[in-house]
Amino acid sequence: MTATISNGVSASYSPAEDELGAADPTALLAESGDLKPLAERTYTNPVPYADGKSHTAPDPFVLKYRDLYYCYATDEHGILVSTSPDMVHWTSHGFCYTEAGRRNFWAPSVILINGVFHMYFSNMPAEETDTHTEIMRVAVSEDPLGPFEKKAELFNTFAIDSQVVYGDDGQLYLLYADNQVTGLSDDRPGTSVMIDRLVTPYSRENKPRPLIVPTMDEEIFARNRFGDGRDWHTVEGATYFAYRDRAFITYSANAYEHEDYFVGYSYAQLPNKQADAHIDQLDWMKQLNENRFDPLLIRSPKVEGTGHNSIVKAPNAVDDWIVYHGRNADDELYVGTEQRVMRIDPLYYAEGGLDTPGPTAAAQSAPLYGTVHDDFADGLNAG
Numbered sequence: 390m391t392a393t394i395s396n397g398v399s400a401s402y403s404p405a406e407d408e409l410g411a412a413d414p415t416a417l418l419a420e421s422g423d424l425k426p427l428a429e430r431t432y433t434n435p436v437p438y439a440d441g442k443s444h445t446a447p448d449p450f451v452l453k454y455r456d457l458y459y460c461y462a463t464d465e466h467g468i469l470v471s472t473s474p475d476m477v478h479w480t481s482h483g484f485c486y487t488e489a490g491r492r493n494f495w496a497p498s499v500i501l502i503n504g505v506f507h508m509y510f511s512n513m514p515a516e517e518t519d520t521h522t523e524i525m526r527v528a529v530s531e532d533p534l535g536p537f538e539k540k541a542e543l544f545n546t547f548a549i550d551s552q553v554v555y556g557d558d559g560q561l562y563l564l565y566a567d568n569q570v571t572g573l574s575d576d577r578p579g580t581s582v583m584i585d586r587l588v589t590p591y592s593r594e595n596k597p598r599p600l601i602v603p604t605m606d607e608e609i610f611a612r613n614r615f616g617d618g619r620d621w622h623t624v625e626g627a628t629y630f631a632y633r634d635r636a637f638i639t640y641s642a643n644a645y646e647h648e649d650y651f652v653g654y655s656y657a658q659l660p661n662k663q664a665d666a667h668i669d670q671l672d673w674m675k676q677l678n679e680n681r682f683d684p685l686l687i688r689s690p691k692v693e694g695t696g697h698n699s700i701v702k703a704p705n706a707v708d709d710w711i712v713y714h715g716r717n718a719d720d721e722l723y724v725g726t727e728q729r730v731m732r733i734d735p736l737y738y739a740e741g742g743l744d745t746p747g748p749t750a751a752a753q754s755a756p757l758y759g760t761v762h763d764d765f766a767d768g769l770n771a772g
Contacts, residue, residue: 430755432477434692434748435715435730439480446471446731447645448496448550448626448697451712452533456764458701459533460712460731461485461497461508468497468510470534475704476712476733476756485535486528490515495523496550496626496697499533502561506530507590508537509551509563521547525565527591541591550625550697553587557631557659557666561587564638566625570599577603579610579622582640584669598669601627601640601655607682608642626652626697629668632709632738634659636671639685639711639743641696646724650696652686652713654743676742685743686713691750693718694729700736703756709736710756715748 438444447463458476462469467484486494486508497510508530511523525548528537543563550566563585571581582601586594603622614621626641639654657671677683686695698713714729722728733756734747746753763770 430475430477431752432733432755433752434732434734434750435717436473436477436479436733438471439478443730444469444471444479444481445727445729447714447727447729449712449714449731450496450498450552450699451476451701452499452501453701454501454533455766456762457533459499461499462731463495463497465492465727466494468494468508468535468537472534475758476701476710479731482534485530486510486537486539488512488539493520493523498552498699500553500555502590504531506533506537507553509543509553511549511551521568523547523549525549525551543591543593550627552628553590554629554668556668557663559664560667561590562629562668563587563593564600564627564629566627569597571602571622574603575619577608577622578615578619579603579608579624581624582627582638586669600638600669600673601675603642604675605642605682607649607651607684610644628699630700630709631659635741636666636668637743638673639698639700641698643696645694645696645729646722648688648693648718650694651684651688652696652698652711653684656742685745686711686747688718689748689750691718692716692732692748695732695748703758704762705757705759707759708757709738710734711736711745711747713747 450461452459458473460471467487470485471479471481473479491512492515493513495511497508499506499508508528511525513522525543527541528539530537548565548567552564554562556562565583566580568580571579581599583597584600585597588594601624603624608622609620610623611621624642628639630637636657636659637654639652641652643650655673655675657673659666692715695715698711700709710733712733715732716728734745734749737744
């Protein structure tokens, strides 16, 4: 098997295989301490699970902690969690959070704060049928696999699709979606992406600002929803990240049940001083191609309903990958039956913007390992 390591050297070898069938990163070190060349590795979407079964993973949020990736996902009955050593081969661990009397556990995100994992998500009373009763909550755990324990509610009104991040200014920010600003708009009513600062991990400053609002027909969720000619739009699922001198927010729009659910993005120029990089005060602009609709991810002949992503580094800690959900286009759509599965594709930066070959459905080059591997569980060693 021919392989190329990061310095361009090629060689042949038979890699050690772990129980999931993936090359074990620790087996890449020879007894002499020299690095063995990396094997050519591929994957095919949707990513597989160790038990050979198909697992749904709507709204996947992926967190890298030590030597494992943790994926948290939406489910009717609780928050699902899965793990992977390489972003390709996954093991399901069931629910990491459930709550009696509640259902529709939507769009979790997790951040490590002072050694404790904080999970932000929304759910609603079990007896309710109106999804606008979804309320955002915070739960914590010292173990990324959970179980998580509820600590607080961040809203008393509809709010979904959280992401909590530390800005370069050291401030803790909450990105989310609600309809408080654009829900009653005469022009393009609907849900928009909002931001608020967190005073503590459990309380908001309560000075929300809109970051991404509906502007395009492609973002329409339902035509003539109110019977007065106005169409309802949905802009949701924000993910913030930065690359060099630009900040990006990916978002999803349209409706997840629709074939044309898509991922777009906005961008902003970062100031020269990190202390001035206040996410809620940057000049955000939607990415368009000569004022034309040009999404980052949208349906292909093989995949539909692409949306709600997270961005995560490959095992080499260099390359960015986009993790998102989608449905197999060849499968018949059953309304009310969950069919969204996890997919991954590389994310590229070019000319100040983003690009990806996704949604792919054929074999692709897998995320790369690094040239050294250590989760530092036992501290720093002599090597």
